[in-house]
Amino acid sequence: MPRVLIVAQAVPPNGGSHATRIKYFIKELAELGWEIEVLTTKIYPGTPLIDNSLLDSIPINVSFVRTFPGPLHFYAYRKKRSLPGAVKAKKKPGFKKKLLIPDTYIEWLPSALFDVFIKKKIKKKPDIILSSAVPYTSHLIALIISKKWKTPLVADYGDPWVYDPGNLRKGIRYSIERLLESMVIANSNIISVTTDSTKDLYIDKYNVEPTKLKVIPMGYDPNDFPISKHYKSNESIRFLYTGRLEPESRDANLFFLALKRLYERGHLKYCLFEFIGMFNKDLLDMVESMGLNDIIKFHPWMDHKACMEYLCKVDYLMLFGNNNSIQVPGKTFNYIGSNTPIVYFTNLSGERDPVDEILNESGTIYWKVENNQSSIEEVLLELESRSSFENSNKANQLFTWENRVKELSEIMTSLL
Structure with a gap:
């Protein structure tokens, strides 16, 4: 039975579109005979948009390693919040989003790697590592594990990273994130994206070999x-x-x-x-x-x-x-x-x-x-x-x- 380690933060019971994608990756891969372990973040009383319905139909033999997300996320989510309504205030990007590169979950990286390499919480070395973003920190964690274990890496994208049309990077941030993404692209065996247009984008911006890019769109159940x-x-x-x-x-x-x-x-x-x-x-x-x-x-x-x-x-x-x-x-x-x-x-x-x-x-x-x-x-x-x-x-x-x-x-x- 082949074994895959999925590295992703947007994992049920986190809610949202990307967590739904990961839910079905887990469910359907398990039904196809894959042995699955998931490296993700801990859930706290104030973690937003919890969706326990996404846990339905995930096989009980799937193993979740939930690690410390970092002090800023722990502080923000440590207390229970009121249930989400239909209204949210329009906020300017906070200092975390402005300063933390590539995203706020970069503070998850040290504890994730500590639990993998020092505490050895992953039961068994996988045959394949599948990382999925957003957040893009998932790709960086998976890249380090892949290099250390010499394990093939599949980097799965929801939206594009540096060239996301709705969140274009500029200045020093653009330079740093493009370097990070270039490292992920160079060291991934396969990159999966959700649209043909995104595939064309990566061929154009990073000169990626077309056979390395696969289009796996969203779906429905x-x-x-x-x-x-x-x-x-x-x-x-x-x-x-x-x-x-x-x-x-x-x-x-x-x-x-x-x-x-x-x-x-x-x-x-x-x-x-x-x-x-x-x-x-x-x-x-x-x-x-x-x-x-x-x-x-x-x-x-x-x-x-x-x-x-x-x-x-x-x-x-x-x-x-x-x-x-x-x-x-x-x-x-x-x-x-x-x-x-x-x-x-x-x-x-x-x-x-x-x-x-x-x-x-x-x-x-x-x-x-x-x-x-x-x-x-x-x-x-x-x-x-x-x-x-x-x-x-x-x-x-x-x-x-x-x-x-x-x-x-x-x-x-x-x-x-």
């Missing part, structure tokens, strides 16, 4: 959607968006302006636009100032299981595309898996749109809406006028986590 029949409300037409709305990645201002104009003209009275997640107070204040509280509802952050079930209870899912062609919102595949029709508001104009390509390949029913107010108003009026909608969606099975991780397993097996 059919078991997350036990509801065989979608609910149809007789009272309102329900639209839903899940996740964040950060202006540096995706800008929804034109959407809210379109809602305001239609609502003032007497439309959308029987529509409800729901948002699940944590949103900046500025956004909520803007919605209130526009007088849209009657048709917009913000829900607190939900765990993965509850959120996936909610996707099946509405009429349409709203997908706001990124303002770059490098990244694809991870929620895209869960939206597809839910079989709920999708309204895709693209933020790209005149360039290749990978989200549109994925939706087209998926076979899902969707509307692509150009990023201008008149186009948004037009599609909303069309959907408002529909008295009924027969849903014949059937999600593309190629997009399941089972198939995604099967490909990952084959890649890792080739290195043995």
Whole structure:
């Protein structure tokens, strides 16, 4: 039985998109016969966005080595916090984010290596090391272990590192992080990324041999959607968006302006636009100032299981595309898996749109809406006028986590 050590901080019961990716890596690799040990950080009473539902279906024989995350994280998370609501204050980057390179979890590195090499908490030397980021410190820890044990390394990326379009590095920080990433790239046997555009980016910026780069996109689990029949409300037409709305990645201002104009003209009275997640107070204040509280509802952050079930209870899912062609919102595949029709508001104009390509390949029913107010108003009026909608969606099975991780397993097996 081959043995893999997964090095990642975003590991269940931590919540979020990347932790969901790691959950399915663990689950599906275990089902394919891999013996798995996970090196990650400890959980404290105040650790944010804990999602115990992500622990469901992880085999009990998977071993977790949870190490000290560093004094700053311990101090921040040592006390229990109130449950997350829908609102978060807009904060400027703190000193930790400004000073710690490549990310705040660099302070995890010493204790992780101490527990591996001095305390020898890893049960047995692995055949493969799989690191996954964000945070990118995971790659640095895995790189050191890989060099020490002379073990093949697979570096898995969610978003790009130095050339992340939503968080471009500058000055001395750029120079240091590019050097660190170059070291990871040079010493990794395989680098997996989530989009073809990211693969092209790394070939261009780092001159990486194309065969070294593999594309393992996000996916969905059919078991997350036990509801065989979608609910149809007789009272309102329900639209839903899940996740964040950060202006540096995706800008929804034109959407809210379109809602305001239609609502003032007497439309959308029987529509409800729901948002699940944590949103900046500025956004909520803007919605209130526009007088849209009657048709917009913000829900607190939900765990993965509850959120996936909610996707099946509405009429349409709203997908706001990124303002770059490098990244694809991870929620895209869960939206597809839910079989709920999708309204895709693209933020790209005149360039290749990978989200549109994925939706087209998926076979899902969707509307692509150009990023201008008149186009948004037009599609909303069309959907408002529909008295009924027969849903014949059937999600593309190629997009399941089972198939995604099967490909990952084959890649890792080739290195043995």
